[in-house]
Amino acid sequence: MTVPERQVHEFPAVIVGAGGAGLWAALELAREGIDTAVLTKLYPTRSHTGAAQGGICAALGNHEEDHWEWHMFDTVKGGDYLVDQDAAEVLAREAIETVLELEHMGLPFNRTPDGKIDQRRFGGHTRNFGEAPVRRSCFAADRTGHMILQTLYQQCIKFGVRFFDEYHVVDLIIEGGETRGVVAYRIADGEMHVFRSPAVLLATGGFGRMFRITSNAHALTGDGPALAYRHGIPLEDMEFYQFHPTGIVGIGILLSEAARGEGGYLRNDAGERFMEKYAPKLMELGPRDVISRAMYLEVREGRGIGGGDYVHLDLTHLGRAVIEAKLPDITEFARVYQGIEPITQPVPVQPTAHYAMGGIPTDVMARVVIDEKNTALPGLYAAGECACVSVHGANRLGTNSLIDILVFGRRAGRDMARHVRRNGVPDVPADVAEPVRAELEALRTRPVGENPNHIRAELASVMMDECGVFRTGTSLVRAYNVVCDLKDRYRRAQVQDRGRVFNTDLLEARELGYLLDCAEATVMSAMARTESRGGHYREDYPQRDDTEWLQHSLAYRTEGRPEMRYKPVSITHFEPKPRTY
């Protein structure tokens, strides 16, 4: 069966995902006059970039002395030296022009009294290579991500980017070692659409939904990484997943680090600022992996609030004025979702699954690379949270993701422009959509089977409990067995909705398949890495081990267990040192 002609489109460039990364890439291309299609399963303004609160960092030095080298150092150290330093250098240098360009596009940053972009403190960002906190995070109240997403979408409208909203990309077309386009499923009517294109950017965001408690949107199901994985592309550094310290208890909604950047305290049951013990210099502004672990340890030793599994985020000393001016949104979250008044009451918080350091491996031009030797796959790009450049190494610093998605989204757009000038729209076989159509059709019409939602719930639980902030060899083996079992059960799952129009039941089941793939790679990579580094903490191997493990992992999909390979870390400026704060 072939897709009808009117459902075949050709574009010099196709972008999958309309978050910060996808939109900036689209903008680069559109400004070059290249007809660009952006496919997104949500309306662009629904992308999770809009949920980012705290800020975006760049060493502008608007308040105090700052240099990109300091930013680069913090990034490398924050990532526990697993960061590729060539990439971190690009990030820290280009951050400055990127933020200024955002301002030129109209982003309404908060301002200093003399009219410059306002900046605030954020965890792990320091002056002079670790001396003291520095004001590096540029922000627009506590909706910086919202403003970035809106501003980029607005500019895309201005420059005539073509949006295909609510098109769910379900397959990549990679033939003869080169990229030829994507296959998408139009949610409104269930029709398949083929997009032929020599250059495809994956910018599908994260996959926090594989954990039970997460700050991530329901839509963040790792579609891009899983599709790449299924086409033989490895997933890099999947064992490094970040747990953010301050999630709303039980549901994981994020209370931004900006709350601590503005001076909030973390307290245990005895009312102590327990970070004194774990990061005496930076206290609450230490990096996230350190704080999340400290919180778990406090809880484990019985100092959680009322003996429970959470601690308090205390803002009461900041005063109403600061809270209302600088943290309006997150205080509202506490009111709506917890019934707590943060101006007068401490807010119960617990770590929440937040950010994937790992993902689709790319080089600094955002080209997808497929092996230890960094061989690029022509025409395929990845940027944003789904990609791994890697600027975050083993642990990302707050505000470094927004700048990552923009710097590398921008680079992806520029390199794609170069690529499409040299390559025409490729041919694709007439029945290219057939395999995925058949898969979806089988899922949609399977007569009896298990409820996929139960599988998702079990996956989220096992990942949270066995592959979370703390891991051990045995917990990971348990997790691996469960994931394998769930994958098996998934093959027999049945969706209830048999319709073609807006069948979200079908798509959620499809997305569960992506989550299972990401989970498999995550658990396998975590099992293999017998050390502790950044967000990956093995209780059975609590030390960092640079002689053995100063390398990136690559998980390849096989019929059975994923195959693990490793590639070296790029070290240009800063030799690995013990990491203390």
Add this chain to the structure above:
Amino acid sequence: MTAQRSVELSARSSARARPSGSRRELLSWYLMRLTGVALFVLALTHFSILHFLFDPAEQTAEFIAEERWNRIFWRAFDWLLLMTVLFHGFVGMRTVLLDNIRSERNRVLIVYLLYGLAALVFILGTQVILTLPVRGQGA
């Protein structure tokens, strides 16, 4: 396989038709407010006089001719009220009708009917105010 450039599904052209009738809508919005303020004085005074100062039971045709309209001031007052109320009332009704009629043809038709009615009321009202002979001691 031949392919066609992306079709009707892609982003539609977003601009609406050229803005139209802006001046008229602005004026009617503005004048609705002005006449509203004027009516607050005129209409409420009028109502108070006729219902609080006098009682309807007293207001025979003779009374109107002899007492109420025996001064030019009150005739002018009522004529002014008539003009404001006509403007305000008819523009207001036009708003109500335009809000609720979607078909372009009916819209034009009904608004013209409304204008016709306005003209009629204007003529009747003006005529009676102007032509009713002044009796008693006029001013």
Add this chain to the structure above:
Amino acid sequence: MLVDLRILRFDPERDEKPHWDTYSVESGPMDRVLDLLHQVKWEEDGTLTFRRSCAHGVCGSDAMLINGRNRLACKVRVDQLGRRVSVAPLPGMRVIKDLVVDMEPFFDQYKSVKPFLVNEEPEPERERLQSPKERARYDDTTKCILCAACTTACPSFWAQPSFVGPAAIVNAHRFIFDSRDHASEERLEILADEDGVWRCRTIFNCTDACPRGIHITQAILEVSNAVVERRG
């Protein structure tokens, strides 16, 4: 607490017209309407269809008519509604399926007001300067998440869907009062249309519905006044 959840259902492949289905669902103390919808979809009836993503009121996917008012399903707690909860799609929009409506006309209206910064002057080396006061002037209207709760709560929009609607005006306001922007004239020209600001009848349903607490009516009137001043 056990809640009676009534949902206005419509499946174009099966139904002639919309009908109400009632589900009895157990609601936890802090549960939101979105949690109940998920419970029904995941445990009882997979065909129930609605949009959602962020689940905490920042993406604008799940605006719907809940107990007679437009709100975000992820932002209204069940205990604030009582034991009877009714959910229907946004009023005045074409329904695609169940709670999913056609958003295209809404986004077309949004795009019609030039919702982007226009400033053709050469870009400075560093940021353009803007005082905190100038920045505060348009702060409120930058919060919009394009959820459409306002526009679809507006009786003037129900009466005439050609009305550009409060959401589009909010987004025009955001640029009209930005000291860096140079296209206010054009935007005011567009909004001086009979389908522009003049269709607002100061009803305030928009302001009451806005999940971001934007002072929408005020913003609309500020734009109206700007149009009046410009025409003098």
Add this chain to the structure above:
Amino acid sequence: MNALASLRLLLGYRGREGMVAWAFHRISGVGIFAFVVLHVIDIYLVGGNPAAYDELLAFYASVPGRFLEVVLGAALLYHALNGLRIILIDLWPSMATYHRQLWWASWIIFVAVGVPGMIIILRPLWNPGPGL
């Protein structure tokens, strides 16, 4: 969709003060409008047919007539006060924040002025004068 459908939406939506204020405003506006048209015609009779006018007047002075006058007066008073509220907000948009308070304030004035007014108009009911 037509006017009827939008009316159904209006009745189904649980609008708050602003929507109720507007609905009353519109209803009262249309009501007063209808009366004004009638009123101009009846005044016209003063010149054209005084006898017919007096007959109509007798109805205005009757009990049902007086009730209708109270309704008219209420409509006018409400419309006038709420109209002022709208104009106030139009001129000073920042007053929009207080639109509810303004509405309730207008109701206070409505009652303060309207109740005595009603008593005056209905007074002949318990104190029958020459008109009844």
